[in-house]
Ligand SMILES: Cc1cc2nc3c(=O)[nH]c(=O)nc-3n(C[C@H](O)[C@H](O)[C@H](O)COP(=O)(O)OP(=O)(O)OC[C@H]3O[C@@H](n4cnc5c(N)ncnc54)[C@H](O)[C@@H]3O)c2cc1C
């Protein structure tokens with residue numbers, strides 16, 4: 001992990017809600033693992049002193065790609081950057097997804113949470129893997145064609161039925177689990193989705209890794225802003241720091257409040 005300056009290459013719209021920010025990393029930047037994130041500041045921007053955490057969408061050579069939704073002032077300001085300008089990054093941060101010996105991975109994403117799964121699929125997916133991505137409606141869909149290039153089957157679900165399967169990602173996921181087609185789940189998305197994925201993983205006794213989101217301060221494990229409750233192996237409850245112990249945690253230990 002290092003503090004570095006990256007050059008903005010372009011910002012391109014990606015569905016109705018997101019934009020893809022491409023940055024050129026300086027020489028010697030470490031290789032990020034899927035599920036890790038970058039902590040971003042716009043130099044000279046005194047209005048937003050806290051960095052914003054954004055997952056890694058893809059890394060191609062020295063080009064780092066991020067999928068960013070305009071949520072509030074911080075992300076709006078980041079997406080106003082122009083080609084040739086610079087961003088101040090701490091990169092890469094956190095503990096990401098680990099494939100281990102598992103072959104048949106199901107990648108489960110919802111909305112903005114699809115973004116880190118693209119990089120996870122580029123690193124880990126093949127024809128034995130599957131993905132299911134949920135979006136509120138057709139105009140918000142992104143990342144699907146890039147993920148299909150990995151050889152995995154990608155199923156799209158929409159809440160309003162305007163594209164793909166009408167319904168939640170847990171429908172196709174449960175069909176795969178019932179059919180014994182999955183050894184490992186990697187998931188990122190809104191908390192209700194992660195809670196439902198956790199319940200399915202426990203019911204079907206399949207390992208699952210959940211990428212969590214919490215508000216962050218330092219991003220490096222020092223301020224405890226990002227604590228989340230976990231169940232420890234001894235059965236007692238404790239806390240982990242989403243920035244440093246996560247953002248990817250084992251579904252068996254996460255306690256959703
Ligand atoms: C590990 C991690 C990875 C992330 N990856 C991505 C990504 O790949 N793409 C992306 O678009 N966003 C991602 N986010 C969320 C992103 O960091 C927040 O949307 C952003 O910090 C909001 O800043 P803002 O100034 O634009 O909005 P603010 O004005 O700070 O907030 C706008 C709204 O978003 C809510 N919000 C702010 N931060 C978070 C957060 N961390 N989690 C949930 N809600 C939040 C606020 O409560 C408020 O309702 C990630 C967050 C984490 C912790």
Ligand code: FES
Pocket residue numbers: 215216217218219220221222223224225226227241242243244
């Ligand atoms: S953000 Fe400071 S400890 Fe996680």
